[in-house]
Amino acid sequence: MAVRILLVDDHPIVRQGLRTLLEGRPGWEVVGEASDGIEALDKVEDLQPDVVVLDVTMPRMNGLEACRLIQQKRKTSLEVLFVTQHDSPQMMREALDAGARGYVVKSNAARDLLEAVEAVSQHRVFTALARGPHASC
Amino acid sequence: MKLRILLADDHEIVRRGLCSLLQKREGWEVCGEASDGREAVDMAKQLKPDVVIVDIGMPYLNGLDTTRQLLQLDPNFKVIVLTITDSDQVIREALDAGARGFVLKSDAARDLVAAVEALQSKRMFFTPRVNDLVLAGFLEKGHAISRNEPPDLPTLTAREREVTQLLAEGKSSKEVAVLLNLSTKTVETHRSNIMRKLSLHSIRDLVVYAIKNNIIQIQMPPQLRPSETTVA
Numbered sequence: 001m002a003v004r005i006l007l008v009d010d011h012p013i014v015r016q017g018l019r020t021l022l023e024g025r026p027g028w029e030v031v032g033e034a035s036d037g038i039e040a041l042d043k044v045e046d047l048q049p050d051v052v053v054l055d056v057t058m059p060r061m062n063g064l065e066a067c068r069l070i071q072q073k074r075k076t077s078l079e080v081l082f083v084t085q086h087d088s089p090q091m092m093r094e095a096l097d098a099g100a101r102g103y104v105v106k107s108n109a110a111r112d113l114l115e116a117v118e119a120v121s122q123h124r125v126f127t128a129l130a131r132g133p134h135a136s137c
Numbered sequence: 138m139k140l141r142i143l144l145a146d147d148h149e150i151v152r153r154g155l156c157s158l159l160q161k162r163e164g165w166e167v168c169g170e171a172s173d174g175r176e177a178v179d180m181a182k183q184l185k186p187d188v189v190i191v192d193i194g195m196p197y198l199n200g201l202d203t204t205r206q207l208l209q210l211d212p213n214f215k216v217i218v219l220t221i222t223d224s225d226q227v228i229r230e231a232l233d234a235g236a237r238g239f240v241l242k243s244d245a246a247r248d249l250v251a252a253v254e255a256l257q258s259k260r261m262f263f264t265p266r267v268n269d270l271v272l273a274g275f276l277e278k279g280h281a282i283s284r285n286e287p288p289d290l291p292t293l294t295a296r297e298r299e300v301t302q303l304l305a306e307g308k309s310s311k312e313v314a315v316l317l318n319l320s321t322k323t324v325e326t327h328r329s330n331i332m333r334k335l336s337l338h339s340i341r342d343l344v345v346y347a348i349k350n351n352i353i354q355i356q357m358p359p360q361l362r363p364s365e366t367t368v369a
Contacts, residue, residue: 012246017154083150110149 002027003121006049008040008066009083010058014106018053018083021113028117037061037069044070049078051121053113054100056084056091064098071099079120083109087130102126140257141168143186145177145203146219147195151242155190158246159253174198175316178206181214188256190249192242193220193227194354196306197316201351202298204234209295215256219245223266227351232271238262293331298352300327304340305347 005022007015007030019030032047034040036058044052052070056063067080081102082095092103102120104112105128112128119126142159144167146152156167169184171177174191175198181189189207193200200218207214217238218231231239238252241264248264255262263271293301296317303313310328314321337343347353 011151011243013154013158013242013249014148014151015154016157016246017148017150017152020153020157021150106150107148110153113150 001121002029003051003117004029004031004047004049005117006030006032006034006040006043006047006052008034008037008043008052008058008063009055010035014055018109018113021110022053022117025114025117037063037066040066041069041073044074044078048076050076051117052078052080053117054080054082056082056086056095064094067095067098067100077123079123081116081120081126083113089129092127092129096125096127104128105130139164139166140188140253141166141184141186142253143167143169143171143177143181143184143189145171145174145190145195145200146192147172148192151192155245155249158249162250162253165253174200174203174206177203178210181207182210186214188215188217188253190217190219190253193218193231193351197303198299199302199352199354201230201234202295202302204231204236205295208235217249217252217256217262219249221354223264225270228267228270230351232267239264239267293334297327297331297334300324301331301343301347302352304328304331305344305353 005028007018009015009018015033022028022030031049032043034043038061040052040054054063054067063082070080079101080099081104082100083104083106084091085106087105095103101123102116102125104116108128108130116126116128142165144152144155146155152170159165159167168186169180171180173195177189177191191200191203195203204216204218207216216236217240218236219240219242220227221242223241228239237256238261240248240252244264252262299317300313303316310324311321314324335346337346348355
């Protein structure tokens with residue numbers, strides 16, 4: 001299934017790592033990158049991705065705030081997946097409350113990200129703290 | 138002959154990004170990847186890389202102590218420290234540990250290739266912030282920041298710093314003993330010496346000391362970051 005992905009993280013080297021991982025999957029395309037929440041909102045509007053892979057801690061506008069605004073303005077069936085350093089159930093709850101469909105810890109992104117993108121692109125919930133993944137409908 | 142680079146970062150996704158960046162350069166090769174400082178030291182012993190790139194905030198052995206151990210093994214190792222912060226204290230500690238390059242993670246995509254090139258040419262590479270600090274130190278004291286300057290705090294041995302990090306990461310004395318291949322009794326002795334030297338009275342005090350002195354790093358949630366602003 002073709003999936004169009006927008007990457008949002010303030011560290012270009014992390015975006016590069018995510019891109020190499022995601023573009024290894026046939027049919028998946030990274031259509032754009034943003035380095036903070038404000039830029040992400042513009043890119044969502046312009047590029048209409050299927051999945052936004054979003055960091056939590058970023059300058060100017062953090063990922064939680066960006067996620068809430070994306071949910072308010074979204075016109076398509078776009079889904080948000082957080083990839084973050086915060087290995088915390090509380091932060092995961094906040095992310096899901098903000099409207100995200102998925103939550104992956106950065107230290108395990110190489111293990112969990114592909115499965116997470118696949119799940120959220122099919123509108124299923126995928127959450128994984130460092131202990132291990134959990135997917136549900 | 139290829140320039141051989143060893144990468145040490147606990148995040149595989151960051152290592153992927155770094156690999157992708159560095160291997161675009163003809164004649165450069167990432168000869169190994171380590172996910173913590175102890176693994177980096179072991180791999181460096183075996184692989185003898187030309188350049189080692191170490192993240193500061195790694196588990197088991199942080200990047201600063203990794204740098205110290207690498208240079209103790211072989212003073213010719215060329216180490217670039219990758220960090221998320223360029224606070225004065227971190228810069229001073231990185232210089233003191235013997236790093237020859239200092240690159241902010243946020244600028245790695247821009248600066249890292251230049252840093253490796255500099256070390257390849259037997260030069261050092263620092264961000265403008267580090268250059269300012271070194272210059273300020275030179276002007277204030279009449280000399281550059283000395284690598285032999287006595288620390289303000291009681292000095293821990295390399296082994297005590299390793300034990301401090303592992304205890305602060307929440308490991309028990311028994312777990313530390315297994316990781317460092319020591320007896321539990323030896324670890325308990327190190328622990329007592331650390332607490333006595335630093336005048337600490339609990340593990341909580343030790344964790345605070347470890348955070349304040351960059352032995353471990355914590356990630357603050359965005360709600361607790363005072364400098365961060367959000368736009369509604």
